[in-house]
Amino acid sequence: MQKEIIKLKRAPSIISSYSVVGKKENDGPLGDYFDEYSDDNKFGMDTWEKAEGEMQKRAVMGAMKKANLSDTGVDVLLSGDLLNQCVGSNYGLLDFNIPYVGLYGACSTCAEGLALASCLYSGGDFDVCGTVTSSHFCSSERQFRFPLEYGGQRTPTAQWTVTGSGAYILGEGGKVKITEVMLGKTVDMGITDINNMGAAMAPACIDTIKRYFKASELSPSDFDLIATGDLGYEGSEILIDLLFKDGIDIRKNHNDCGLMIFDRKTQDVHAGGSGCGCSSVVLSCDILKKLEGGVYKNVLFIGTGALMSPMTLFQGMSIPGVAHLIRLER
Amino acid sequence: MQKEIIKLKRAPSIISSYSVVGKKENDGPLGDYFDEYSDDNKFGMDTWEKAEGEMQKRAVMGAMKKANLSDTGVDVLLSGDLLNQCVGSNYGLLDFNIPYVGLYGACSTCAEGLALASCLYSGGDFDVCGTVTSSHFCSSERQFRFPLEYGGQRTPTAQWTVTGSGAYILGEGGKVKITEVMLGKTVDMGITDINNMGAAMAPACIDTIKRYFKASELSPSDFDLIATGDLGYEGSEILIDLLFKDGIDIRKNHNDCGLMIFDRKTQDVHAGGSGCGCSSVVLSCDILKKLEGGVYKNVLFIGTGALMSPMTLFQGMSIPGVAHLIRLER
Numbered sequence: 001m002q003k004e005i006i007k008l009k010r011a012p013s014i015i016s017s018y019s020v021v022g023k024k025e026n027d028g029p030l031g032d033y034f035d036e037y038s039d040d041n042k043f044g045m046d047t048w049e050k051a052e053g054e055m056q057k058r059a060v061m062g063a064m065k066k067a068n069l070s071d072t073g074v075d076v077l078l079s080g081d082l083l084n085q086c087v088g089s090n091y092g093l094l095d096f097n098i099p100y101v102g103l104y105g106a107c108s109t110c111a112e113g114l115a116l117a118s119c120l121y122s123g124g125d126f127d128v129c130g131t132v133t134s135s136h137f138c139s140s141e142r143q144f145r146f147p148l149e150y151g152g153q154r155t156p157t158a159q160w161t162v163t164g165s166g167a168y169i170l171g172e173g174g175k176v177k178i179t180e181v182m183l184g185k186t187v188d189m190g191i192t193d194i195n196n197m198g199a200a201m202a203p204a205c206i207d208t209i210k211r212y213f214k215a216s217e218l219s220p221s222d223f224d225l226i227a228t229g230d231l232g233y234e235g236s237e238i239l240i241d242l243l244f245k246d247g248i249d250i251r252k253n254h255n256d257c258g259l260m261i262f263d264r265k266t267q268d269v270h271a272g273g274s275g276c277g278c279s280s281v282v283l284s285c286d287i288l289k290k291l292e293g294g295v296y297k298n299v300l301f302i303g304t305g306a307l308m309s310p311m312t313l314f315q316g317m318s319i320p321g322v323a324h325l326i327r328l329e330r
Numbered sequence: 331m332q333k334e335i336i337k338l339k340r341a342p343s344i345i346s347s348y349s350v351v352g353k354k355e356n357d358g359p360l361g362d363y364f365d366e367y368s369d370d371n372k373f374g375m376d377t378w379e380k381a382e383g384e385m386q387k388r389a390v391m392g393a394m395k396k397a398n399l400s401d402t403g404v405d406v407l408l409s410g411d412l413l414n415q416c417v418g419s420n421y422g423l424l425d426f427n428i429p430y431v432g433l434y435g436a437c438s439t440c441a442e443g444l445a446l447a448s449c450l451y452s453g454g455d456f457d458v459c460g461t462v463t464s465s466h467f468c469s470s471e472r473q474f475r476f477p478l479e480y481g482g483q484r485t486p487t488a489q490w491t492v493t494g495s496g497a498y499i500l501g502e503g504g505k506v507k508i509t510e511v512m513l514g515k516t517v518d519m520g521i522t523d524i525n526n527m528g529a530a531m532a533p534a535c536i537d538t539i540k541r542y543f544k545a546s547e548l549s550p551s552d553f554d555l556i557a558t559g560d561l562g563y564e565g566s567e568i569l570i571d572l573l574f575k576d577g578i579d580i581r582k583n584h585n586d587c588g589l590m591i592f593d594r595k596t597q598d599v600h601a602g603g604s605g606c607g608c609s610s611v612v613l614s615c616d617i618l619k620k621l622e623g624g625v626y627k628n629v630l631f632i633g634t635g636a637l638m639s640p641m642t643l644f645q646g647m648s649i650p651g652v653a654h655l656i657r658l659e660r
Contacts, residue, residue: 001402001403002401002402002403002404002405002428002429003405003455003456003457006455006456008455009453009454009455046645047645049641049642049645050645050647071332072331072332073331073332074332075332075333076513080434083639083641084414084415084639084640084641085414085434085436085637085638085639085642086434086637087637087639087641087642090516090637090639090650091642091647091650093516094516094518094650096515097515098332098515099332099512099513099514099515100513100514100515100516100652101433101435101442101446101513102433102434102435102442102637102652103431103432103433103434104410104415104416104432104433104434105431105432106415112431112432116431116446116450119450119453119455119456120446120449120450120453122453122455123339123449123450123452123453123454123455124339124453125333125336125338125339125449125452125453126333126336126449127333143641182429183406183429183430183431184429184430185426185427185428185429185430186420186423186424186430188424307415307416307417307420307432308415309413309414309415309417309420310414311379311413311414311417311473312379312415312417312421315377315379315380317380317421320420320421320424322430322432
């Protein structure tokens with residue numbers, strides 16, 4: 001029988017993490033907590049795509065330095081981003097002499113990487129696993145929507161792709177462990193609006209959360225935080241409402257990485273943040289620190305991805321979503 | 331210390347596999363051995379991208395049917411393709427009620443999926459793992475090179491993207507086991523010609539093979555076949571020559587999936603086949619059958635990927651390669 005929850009036999013801890021962000025993210029409510037930021041959104045490079053690679057490189061280097069590890073100490077790097085052919089990862093990680101596994105899960109990639117890395121570690125064949133994801137507002141807008149120079153007006157349901165990268169090193173010795181994993185299934189409820197990713201992702205997130213609570217026989221009140229990333233305002237409302245109708249009340253302890261990273265009143269981001277850099281930097285700079293500090297003891301982190309593509313949308317297809325879950329415990 | 335070879339504690343067997351190809355592939359030397367083909371390269375769909383998804387769907391359904399499994403019997407599907415945002419996989423696998431993990435490794439994705447699935451199975455948290463990849467000549471040409479309608483002339487070093495999809499179910503009970511895994515590292519030797527992927531991939535393949543023979547203390551003569559996929563003529567020559575200079579002679583037992591799938595004399599494919607459908611259907615219809623039949627007992631299968639992107643090439647960057655290795659034993 002298909003396993004719902006993977007209860008990790010050898011649960012890895014998060015030895016270290018490192019977050020790199022752009023100026024707008026640093027100006028937001030979490031600005032004091034990121035490890036590194038750049039006023040220059042090109043991070044010293046000459047294109048946005050190269051900047052995204054540079055962020056990944058800095059994030060991995062930072063996480064390895066915190067863990068006091070060199071290349072030979074890391075068994076594998078699992079990595080992905082939003083760009084076609086995942087070029088942020090391909091080029092950003094070229095300098096590392098570490099086996100490289102490319103992932104694609106849109107905004108769910110951070111959770112996907114953490115989930116896979118946890119399973120690899122749990123199996124015993126890997127002792128130190130790295131995972132990193134990134135996104136960049138400028139490279140994403142150009143690729144998925146319009147050239148920035150066009151100055152297209154953003155719709156109210158549009159999310160703002162976070163410029164950032166978060167890296168994690170999993171192994172032995174950290175305070176916070178990843179104890180359970182539940183991989184997501186693709187769900188497509190017919191959303192075709194490329195500017196409403198929250199609505200496209202929410203059904204997959206609902207599917208994963210419902211499956212989790214059913215299989216675990218736990219309830220939302222067993223967790224200090226149920227963090228999704230990144231449904232934004234639109235998707236979070238849908239998630240909370242539809243789960244409530246199904247008897248699962250997450251109103252008190254839900255938050256979304258896309259809501260946490262920007263101040264909606266002052267930062268003009270419409271429906272909140274998104275991108276696989278968003279959940280990865282928010283988990284690193286905020287949720288993980290609160291777990292390490294004892295503020296939280298038990299957290300569900302659910303990465304949500306809108307598997308949208310301009311090509312398939314032009315062909316009249318809707319946007320499937322996927323949501324991977326990990327459970328973090330101190 | 332970073333592990334070179336992952337010697338799987340619980341080695342999975344390949345319970346079943348299934349190959350779906352287009353007309354040109356079926357007209358080639360392996361035409362009698364594929365499980366399914368279509369004279370219509372759209373596989374009944376109205377676009378090439380949807381056709382690629384349809385191939386993946388048929389491949390997974392075929393492999394599950396052979397293994398006598400329904401959705402609830404499969405713990406996870408690891409999947410990828412060459413299309414932006416991996417839409418072949420995202421849409422092709424929507425109908426399955428199976429957890430979905432998206433991969434991106436260009437033409438190495440078949441080996442990447444088999445390697446990861448093997449590690450997940452070995453760990454004991456997963457009992458039945460599926461993996462599937464695909465590529466399509468028409469969708470690839472449009473995305474990576476020119477619209478087909480343009481009728482661009484192909485250069486002698488260009489490879490022909492295979493229209494095909496291969497799916498595998500890993501678990502207990504098959505005749506052939508995956509006993510070892512070695513994940514590849516990205517290597518970039520400065521190749522910038524989008525029509526010479528063989529040369530871009532060969533250095534990564536050399537790196538993986540050299541690391542494997544060094545760490546295993548085995549030699550090429552210990553294997554019945556060293557199969558790469560897909561270096562084509564250009565890349566295979568580079569691989570053989572440079573390994574020979576380093577004292578590793580694979581001339582007698584090397585073959586490349588890109589060379590096996592087409593007849594160079596009659597099929598006008600220039601440097602051979604490519605695409606992450608190529609190695610996956612050749613492994614399924616030929617190499618695996620010969621292992622199951624006892625013709626081979628011990629095979630190295632090395633998936634090679636050119637992590638190229640039109641966007642980064644326009645920006646003057648070169649093409650990194652990656653090569654993942656698995657060892658198959660009867």
